[in-house]
Amino acid sequence: MHVPDGFFDAPVSAAAGVAAAGAVALSLRGARRELSGGGGAAEPSSAVGGERTAPLAGLVAAFIFAVQMLNFPVAAGTSGHLLGGALAAILVGPFTGVLCVSVVLLMQGLLFADGGLTALGVNIVLMGVVTVVVAYGLLRGLLRVLPRSRGSVTAASFVAALVSVPASAIAFTGLYALGGTADVSLGKVFAAMASVHVLIGIGEAVITAATVGAVISVRPDLVHGARELASGPLKLRTVEVATPGGGAAGTAGGPAPAAATAESAAPAAAPAPAAPRSNRRMWLGGLLATVLCAGVVSFYASASPDGLEKVAADNGIDEKARDHDAAGSPLADYGFADIADARLSGGLAGTIGVGVTLAVGSGVFVAVRRRQPEDAPSGADTGGTTAGTARTGT
Amino acid sequence: MSTRHAGHAHKLYLHTHSPVHALPAHCKLAAVFAFVLLVVATPREAVWAFGLYALLLAAVAAAARVPYGHLLKRMLIEVPFVGFAVLMPFVAEGPYTELGGVPGLSGVSLSVSGLWSAWNILAKGTLGVAASVLLASTTELRELLLGLQKLRLPPLLVQIASFMVRYGDVIADEMRRMRVARLSRGFRATGVRQWGVLAKSAGALFIRSYERGERVHLAMVSRGYTGTMPVLDEAAATRAQWGGAAALPLAALAVCLLGWAL
Amino acid sequence: MTRTDSTGARSPQPADGPPPSLQVSGLAYAYPDGHQALFGVDLTVRRGERVALLGPNGAGKTTLVLHLNGILTAGAGSVSVAGLPLEPRNVAEIRRRVGIVFQDPDDQLFMPTVREDVAFGPATAGLRGEELASRVRHALEQVGMEEHADRPPHHLSFGQRRRVAVATVLAMRPEILVLDEPSSNLDPASRRELADILSTLDVTVLMVTHDLPYALQLCPRSVVLSGGVIAADGGTQQLLCDEGLMARHRLELPFGFDPGSVTVPGR
Numbered sequence: 001m002h003v004p005d006g007f008f009d010a011p012v013s014a015a016a017g018v019a020a021a022g023a024v025a026l027s028l029r030g031a032r033r034e035l036s037g038g039g040g041a042a043e044p045s046s047a048v049g050g051e052r053t054a055p056l057a058g059l060v061a062a063f064i065f066a067v068q069m070l071n072f073p074v075a076a077g078t079s080g081h082l083l084g085g086a087l088a089a090i091l092v093g094p095f096t097g098v099l100c101v102s103v104v105l106l107m108q109g110l111l112f113a114d115g116g117l118t119a120l121g122v123n124i125v126l127m128g129v130v131t132v133v134v135a136y137g138l139l140r141g142l143l144r145v146l147p148r149s150r151g152s153v154t155a156a157s158f159v160a161a162l163v164s165v166p167a168s169a170i171a172f173t174g175l176y177a178l179g180g181t182a183d184v185s186l187g188k189v190f191a192a193m194a195s196v197h198v199l200i201g202i203g204e205a206v207i208t209a210a211t212v213g214a215v216i217s218v219r220p221d222l223v224h225g226a227r228e229l230a231s232g233p234l235k236l237r238t239v240e241v242a243t244p245g246g247g248a249a250g251t252a253g254g255p256a257p258a259a260a261t262a263e264s265a266a267p268a269a270a271p272a273p274a275a276p277r278s279n280r281r282m283w284l285g286g287l288l289a290t291v292l293c294a295g296v297v298s299f300y301a302s303a304s305p306d307g308l309e310k311v312a313a314d315n316g317i318d319e320k321a322r323d324h325d326a327a328g329s330p331l332a333d334y335g336f337a338d339i340a341d342a343r344l345s346g347g348l349a350g351t352i353g354v355g356v357t358l359a360v361g362s363g364v365f366v367a368v369r370r371r372q373p374e375d376a377p378s379g380a381d382t383g384g385t386t387a388g389t390a391r392t393g394t
Numbered sequence: 395m396s397t398r399h400a401g402h403a404h405k406l407y408l409h410t411h412s413p414v415h416a417l418p419a420h421c422k423l424a425a426v427f428a429f430v431l432l433v434v435a436t437p438r439e440a441v442w443a444f445g446l447y448a449l450l451l452a453a454v455a456a457a458a459r460v461p462y463g464h465l466l467k468r469m470l471i472e473v474p475f476v477g478f479a480v481l482m483p484f485v486a487e488g489p490y491t492e493l494g495g496v497p498g499l500s501g502v503s504l505s506v507s508g509l510w511s512a513w514n515i516l517a518k519g520t521l522g523v524a525a526s527v528l529l530a531s532t533t534e535l536r537e538l539l540l541g542l543q544k545l546r547l548p549p550l551l552v553q554i555a556s557f558m559v560r561y562g563d564v565i566a567d568e569m570r571r572m573r574v575a576r577l578s579r580g581f582r583a584t585g586v587r588q589w590g591v592l593a594k595s596a597g598a599l600f601i602r603s604y605e606r607g608e609r610v611h612l613a614m615v616s617r618g619y620t621g622t623m624p625v626l627d628e629a630a631a632t633r634a635q636w637g638g639a640a641a642l643p644l645a646a647l648a649v650c651l652l653g654w655a656l
Numbered sequence: 657m658t659r660t661d662s663t664g665a666r667s668p669q670p671a672d673g674p675p676p677s678l679q680v681s682g683l684a685y686a687y688p689d690g691h692q693a694l695f696g697v698d699l700t701v702r703r704g705e706r707v708a709l710l711g712p713n714g715a716g717k718t719t720l721v722l723h724l725n726g727i728l729t730a731g732a733g734s735v736s737v738a739g740l741p742l743e744p745r746n747v748a749e750i751r752r753r754v755g756i757v758f759q760d761p762d763d764q765l766f767m768p769t770v771r772e773d774v775a776f777g778p779a780t781a782g783l784r785g786e787e788l789a790s791r792v793r794h795a796l797e798q799v800g801m802e803e804h805a806d807r808p809p810h811h812l813s814f815g816q817r818r819r820v821a822v823a824t825v826l827a828m829r830p831e832i833l834v835l836d837e838p839s840s841n842l843d844p845a846s847r848r849e850l851a852d853i854l855s856t857l858d859v860t861v862l863m864v865t866h867d868l869p870y871a872l873q874l875c876p877r878s879v880v881l882s883g884g885v886i887a888a889d890g891g892t893q894q895l896l897c898d899e900g901l902m903a904r905h906r907l908e909l910p911f912g913f914d915p916g917s918v919t920v921p922g923r
Contacts, residue, residue: 004472006518010435028550051621052611053550055766058557059565059607065558066565066603067596073583082596091600103555110538113526114471116519117430181438181514206586207593214597221689222604236684236732237695242880242888242901536768557766563810564762609763612727616756617777617828618748624779 002108003123005116012179017121023129024102030095031057034224053096060092061100065107072207083200085131085168086161087208090153091215093224094136101128122175130171135164139225153225154213161208165201169193408531413638414458415532418631419541421639426529428643432650433521438514440653444521450645451524458532468527472519479516483508535559553623557610565603572598675739677703677832677860678754682733683723684884693719695884696733701832703738706861708871708892711881712906717864718759720881721836724862725754738831752781755830759837761817765809770801770820773809777828795827796820799853815846819853832860839867868896868909872918880905893920 008016035052064084071081084104089097102124108114115123138160139153146152173190180189216223414422429450436443455465483504533541539559543552572595581591611619678701686692693716701707711717722728723735726747735742737753758764767773774792783791796802799819809817818838825833838854839847847870854861854874865871871878871892878895880888882905888895895901896915902908909915 004515004519005430005522006434006515010431013434024551025548028548051619052608054553054621055557055611055614056604056607058554059561059603059610060600061554061558062561062565063600063603065562066569067599069566070569070592070596070599071583072589072592073585092604099551099554103551103558107555107558109526111530111535112471113468113523113530116522117427117526118434118522181511184508184511206589207596210590210593211596211600214594215600218597219601219604222601236682237883237885239883239885239887241698241886242898243890556768560766560768606763609758609760610766612722613756613758613764614766614776615727616725616751616754616758617824618751618780619776620748620780624776 002105002115003119003126005118007116007119007181008122008175009179009181010118012175013118013122015121016125016175017118020102020121020124020129023098023124027095027098027102028053031093031099034093034096056092057096057099057103060088060096061103064088064100065104068104072203082207082211083127083131083165083204085127086135086157086164086204087211089132089136090139090157090160090208090212090225091223094132096224097132097136098128101132126168126171126175130168131164134167135160136225138163143225150213150216150220153216153223154209156225157212158205158209160205162201162205165204166194166197169197407534408460408464410459412457412459412532414454414528417532417639418544418635419533419537420544421541421631421635422529422533423538423541423545425639425642426525429646430522430525432643432646433525434518436518436650436653438510438517440656441513443649443653444517446649447521447646448524450642450649451521451528454528454642458528460528460531464531465524465527468531469520469523472523476516479512479519483512549622557607561603561606561610564606565599568602569595569599674703675736676700677705677738678724678862679736680720680723680733683720683730683735684732685719685723685728685730687719693884694723694730697881697884697886699879699886699889701860701862703860705877706863706875708875708878709862709864709881710866710868710871710878710895710905710907715881715905716884717881718836721756721834721864724832724834725751725756752777752828753831754834755825755828755832756834757818757821757825757836757838759840761809761814761821764821764824765817767809769806769808770796770812771805773820774805774824774827777824781828791827791829795823798826798857799823800849813846815842815849818842818846818850822850822853826857826859830859832862833857835861835863835865837865837867838863839865839870868907868915869913869918872896872915872920876920880907882906893918 032051032053035056064087067082067084067087069081085097085101088100091097092100105115105120105123105127109117109120109123139156142156142159143152146156170190170193173186173193176189177186212223212225429447433444433447436447452462455462530538539552539556542555543549576591576595581588583592678699680697680699683694683697684692685694697716697720709717709720719728723730723742724737726735726742730742737750740746740750740753742750765773767776771792774795775788778788778791792805793802796805799822801816801819801823804812804816804820809820812820822833822835822838835854838850842850851870851873854863861875863871863875875892878888878890878892879886880895880901882888887905888898888901893915896907896909
């Protein structure tokens with residue numbers, strides 16, 4: 001979806017550039033707050049060295065960059081990849097999300113000539129700001145309504161990502177109305193962009209939700225949208241220090257030091273975050289159903305992006321290096337399929353897409369709501385221990 | 395990715411010595427940006443102007459000792475948009491023109507304004523890509539980042555970009571190892587049903603990236619980091635260097651003005 | 657076993673002379689997710705000592721290390737470095753005094769070139785110009801990496817990166833050098849080279865390791881961290897020879913290695 005130079009006229013490009021600069025400046029400030037909040041393995045003393053923005057946002061940007069190279073096969077040799085705006089927003093918060101996507105776009109423009117330099121503002125607004133704001137806003141809104149559980153976060157991520165992509169397409173259409181250089185009717189652009197992007201949105205949603213689900217099951221504290229952590233009071237253990245060869249209690253064959261350990265504070269049962277196992281099965285079912293639907297529906301869309309990808313491959317584009325935008329390219333999203341198709345089917349694919357999405361989405365929500373009472377209390381020391389192990393390994 | 399070395403050189407970078415390579419990165423960045431801006435501002439009807447722009451870039455490529463083959467190959471990034479542009483005449487509005495003279499194509503009608511739009515996108519997009527490729531081919535990554543900082547990009551943003559570049563390879567490498575591990579256990583990604591597994595990989599990759607970010611941060615604060623990077627090399631560009639870099643946008647400015655005047 | 661007051665320092669404390677390089681007492685900590693890693697650690701390292709910190713996986717070794725320069729803030733207990741207590745207003749100075757070499761050199765080497773990376777610490781402390789350059793040069797000489805100063809870190813071998821990581825910390829002239837698993841992932845030659853370098857350094861060393869022969873070679877004294885507390889403290893050789901103690905804390909020597917028969921260098 002990287003817009004090249006010359007696609008929008010100068011005033012729109014400049015205005016978008018100003019808007020993007022403003023958004024990035026705002027995000028720089030906001031990200032500092034988001035990332036200093038800790039929740040990770042090591043929360044630095046807030047007094048000194050609380051400045052974690054650069055390394056963390058940098059690494060998340062590198063992650064977004066890398067994950068755009070991770071190809072998700074669709075069918076018949078086509079594959080798609082994550083755009084990552086929604087995912088970044090959900091995992092690290094909206095400000096850091098905008099920042100990371102913007103940096104990725106900047107570097108793609110400078111290093112790979114991917115996306116025009118004068119269109120950088122447009123690209124940041126469309127792919128960074130709009131997707132992130134829409135996704136995060138929806139996520140927060142949904143989480144307010146939904147029961148507090150991991151399942152809800154995953155479901156809300158699904159919807160957030162699903163809507164964020166067509167929202168970006170609509171924003172594109174809006175910019176196009178203001179200053180598109182091509183002389184194509186707004187209706188056609190809108191139909192093409194919206195319908196294709198609903199389909200892409202389904203893919204984005206499934207992958208985003210599954211990824212968020214995977215993170216939440218291991219390190220729930222790392223999901224910005226779901227930081228509900230409890231820490232119990234500290235315990236102290238006292239133990240005889242063994243002096244090897246010196247004949248302290250430990251070595252004399254007395255009770256082993258492990259047994260000699262005494263804990264001096266009542267271990268308050270730490271309320272563990274919920275990890276509903278029964279729910280998981282339901283989720284898998286729901287996801288599988290959605291995935292299948294998406295697979296079927298995407299056949300509609302596959303024809304042309306597929307062809308483009310093949311063209312790119314035939315032209316000998318270095319596969320490895322170009323993976324991140326040749327295969328299932330965000331460029332391909334631009335919907336040639338539908339411009340070509342638009343005459344025949346117009347909004348047909350879009351209608352199907354929206355219908356399927358609504359059906360699946362509401363089905364999932366009904367299911368979640370019904371399950372609600374079971375979610376709340378459930379032991380999940382698995383999350384804790386895994387997190388602990390991961391940490392001590394560092 | 396595996397062969398690209400962050401911080402030192404990158405995929406597009408072409409290691410030679412030339413006057414263009416020697417220019418400070420911020421001069422080049424400013425020059426390329428001004429050039430592209432002028433190209434975009436040129437009226438699309440001035441077809442000859444775009445030819446002149448192309449000649450200007452060809453001259454820069456020659457001065458930079460960038461082989462045209464390298465340049466053209468790297469410009470393939472643009473292919474999808476060429477497709478878009480080609481479709482334009484078929485869907486655009488306005489008066490249509492008949493392709494009467496071409497055998498086999500008589501009866502196909504093309505939108506006139508669509509043709510102009512296609513040309514506009516194609517010409518400006520291609521020139522923009524070519525200019526960016528030239529910049530990337532003649533500037534080391536590290537220089538590019540320092541250049542951005544000198545052009546008053548917020549230092550924090552430059553830091554984030556440097557970290558992304560420094561750890562891009564590390565993370566891509568982790569991703570590759572996870573892929574090898576998947577393949578070694580007989581996993582084959584054939585369709586949407588494998589998305590769950592791939593998404594788990596993406597999740598694991600995120601956790602690893604974030605935790606590495608935390609560890610890097612620890613290593614930084616352990617050495618006294620409080621939010622700003624020490625700036626060690628403050629080499630300002632000389633007047634001559636600015637002049638050299640300005641040659642391209644100044645020539646482009648002349649072309650652009652002519653384009654509007656004629 | 658009876659409960660004892662955990663804040664009572666059991667570690668020997670010298671009556672006079674310089675304050676110990678490192679003094680930890682009653683240190684307890686839980687991660688934000690509730691997982692408690694330290695349960696009251698007491699440890700004193702005197703100036704010039706070389707101490708190995710041993711312990712099974714998950715014993716809290718890395719967590720303890722992160723407390724030594726105030727990256728993690730203790731939930732209970734205290735840390736002081738060369739007499740300076742770890743408090744928010746002292747953190748900057750403590751971080752200069754405690755040089756931590758992390759396990760993964762990729763985490764530690766975040767700058768584009770070796771020279772810039774080694775200069776990072778002293779430069780953030782305000783050093784510039786010739787003073788900074790000579791500091792960097794000296795640190796690189798100490799680890800034998802001076803000819804690689806202008807290379808990017810990821811072009812170096814793993815062993816070289818680890819040595820540069822040591823240099824980045826040495827450049828800050830620390831009171832105590834804390835090494836987290838210094839021998840991990842090194843081939844035998846790099847492992848020996850690093851040992852040679854470490855044994856020539858004239859600083860207090862706390863070395864966190866699983867590599868028991870390495871501990872025996874480099875550190876006269878060892879402490880065992882197990883279950884979030886110090887469970888044993890004594891001469892490395894005696895400790896490694898105490899089979900019961902070793903087994904209880906999941907410490908195992910490499911096959912065929914007899915710590916009793918080794919002549920420990922320097923003693």
